Each structure stands twice: as structure tokens, then as C-alpha cells.
């Protein structure tokens with residue numbers, strides 16, 4: 001890791017043009033505007049997940065930590081609609097973030113459930129090892145979910161404080 005007084009992250013994440021091209025309402029980045037069940041605000045047959053979703057116009061951070069639970073919640077919404085039951089509302093908490101800085105250095109920043117940073121992080125080789133572990137765990141979770149659908153566990157923070 002290189003010491004610096006200020007680090008500016010200059011890369012950017014994007015979303016496919018599909019939602020914006022569909023005519024359904026999206027946010028300024030092209031993420032589909034949904035309610036807290038991840039259902040399009042314009043068409044209840046359309047459900048979004050991961051980076052492509054902007055629930056209540058308050059999208060969560062684009063990251064794997066969020067994409068997986070949102071995928072599971074999107075599936076639950078679809079299954080609820082098929083069953084004619086009320087879909088669950090979004091319930092996911094962020095617990096921090098990892099940055100890989102090559103094979104030998106990384107950073108693990110811990111955060112509150114609302115994604116605000118806690119005054120606790122570690123870096124260096126330990127940060128790199130932690131990042132590597134999260135990648136391996138991510139793949140393991142996908143494999144387990146394929147073997148046993150519905151087994152995915154994630155940190156929950158309760159319903160979000162959004163206006164209806």
C-alpha cells in the first residue's frame with residue numbers, strides 16, 4: 001500500500017442500457033426505479049437486482065456484498081408474486097468494504113449498517129488476505145446456493161427509512 005494524505009478513486013461503475021432503453025423509469029445512471037420489493041415502479045411484472053436497481057430512488061452501493069442479497073430478494077419477490085403473497089421488502093446491511101491493491105496489499109474498512117465508515121480498518125498483507133478470503137467466500141456462496149437454493153445468508157439491517 002502506498003501512503004497518501006488523500007486518495008482519489010477515479011474509476012467508475014456503470015449499468016447496462018437495457019433498463020433505460022425499455023422506456024421504464026430509471027435514475028440518472030440508468031438503474032431501474034423500483035419500490036423496496038425491487039419491483040419496477042411502472043410495471044409489476046419487472047423486477048431488478050444488483051447494480052441495475054435503484055430501490056425507492058435510493059440505490060445501495062454497487063458491490064458484490066449488495067448484489068448477492070438483492071438477487072436473492074428479487075427471486076423472493078418473483079416467487080411471492082407467483083404464489084399471490086406479499087413480497088418481502090429490502091432488508092440488507094452493509095458491513096464495510098475491501099480494496100485490493102495488488103497481491104500483497106489491501107484495505108479492509110469496517111462500517112456501520114448504513115455504510116458510514118467506522119474508525120476501524122486494517123491494511124497491508126492482512127488487508128490483502130481478507131480481500132482474498134471475501135472473493136473465495138463469494139464463489140463458495142454461489143456454489144452452495146446452486147446446490148441448495150434459498151441457503152444464502154446476508155447481514156440484515158431492517159427495512160430502510162424511505163418514504164412510501
Ligand SMILES: Cc1cc2nc3c(=O)[nH]c(=O)nc-3n(C[C@H](O)[C@H](O)[C@H](O)COP(=O)(O)OP(=O)(O)OC[C@H]3O[C@@H](n4cnc5c(N)ncnc54)[C@H](O)[C@@H]3O)c2cc1C
Nearest residue numbers: 012013016018049050051052062063064065067098099100
Ligand atoms: C473494476 C471493478 C472492480 C470492482 N471491484 C469490486 C470489489 O472489489 N468488491 C465488490 O464488492 N464489488 C466490486 N465491483 C462491483 C461489482 O462487480 C458489482 O457491484 C457486481 O458485480 C454487481 O453484480 P450484478 O449481478 O448486479 O451485475 P454484473 O455482475 O455486472 O452482472 C450483470 C450481467 O448481465 C449481463 N447483461 C447486461 N446486459 C444484458 C442484456 N441486455 N442481456 C443479457 N445479459 C446482459 C452482463 O454481461 C453481466 O454478465 C467492481 C466493479 C468493477 C467494474
